[in-house]
Amino acid sequence: MKGIETCVNGLEATMSSTIPTLGFAILSVLARADSTGYEIAGRMRNPVARFWTASHSQIHADLRRLLDSGLVGYTTAPGPGPQEKKIYSITAEGLDALREWVTEPPRPQPERDELVLKTYAAWLADPAALIAMFRTALREHEGRLAEYEAAWASVEEEAPAFGTSRFGNMAALRCGLTYERHRADWCRWMIDQLSSSLKPS
Structure with missing residues (x-):
């Protein structure tokens, strides 16, 4: 049993270290409400927690990574144009990863002012x-x-x-x-x- 726990904890640590900080910012947004990519980008323009911004292209790339990792999912709905829009939501695995990340010491960031x-x-x-x-x-x-x-x-x-x-x-x-x-x-x-x-x- 202890060996299984060690393996699971190691897997969680690996997952946390492979998710970029922007990924966790996106998960933080989705933990509050399901959102389209456009809505997530809008919240990033009005900086998340007033200290975090990102471009639409960065958000789109990280959403794909989060989808591939099973941390977010999406449903489709009629869009304003001919294509359907994707409404993203955080999965149970995504919530677990977010909870784990919140209490980890922040990763070293370059000081640039x-x-x-x-x-x-x-x-x-x-x-x-x-x-x-x-x-x-x-x-x-x-x-x-x-x-x-x-x-x-x-x-x-x-x-x-x-x-x-x-x-x-x-x-x-x-x-x-x-x-x-x-x-x-x-x-x-x-x-x-x-x-x-x-x-x-």
Whole structure:
């Protein structure tokens, strides 16, 4: 019996390691509601958990892999054109894989932040031009922050319980709020530092 359990656990670990992170993002979407590929892409354009995006071509390729692995299935329905549309759903195996993946430590990801990289070399640039760049970045972060704060006001009133998909929405939104506040504060600090450098000594 122990040998069988070891074999099953090893198979689950192998499956988890072969599914790309985007695959799990798709499974996370389908765990909430059956969706067409177009609907999944729409949710990715409004980033999943505000920190994950993907193109339609990437989603289509990963959906094929998930189908081949038996983690999703689909039914067909009349489409807007001559072809039927596919409505994807997560399978029991897909839910098991998603539950297993959720508690695994995140896979190492390359740290790539172009604005921070530019800051690293900022001492070579014209401070006035840098100020303009950071003001643009600040407006973008303040805009997203205002959007997240409006969303938070409605989510906080509902206070969704753990075990519901809306709790996941709230938790991800909380992270988004913290991130955008931090980035906005950092942009303001950079603008202050650069503005000080332009003042005559």
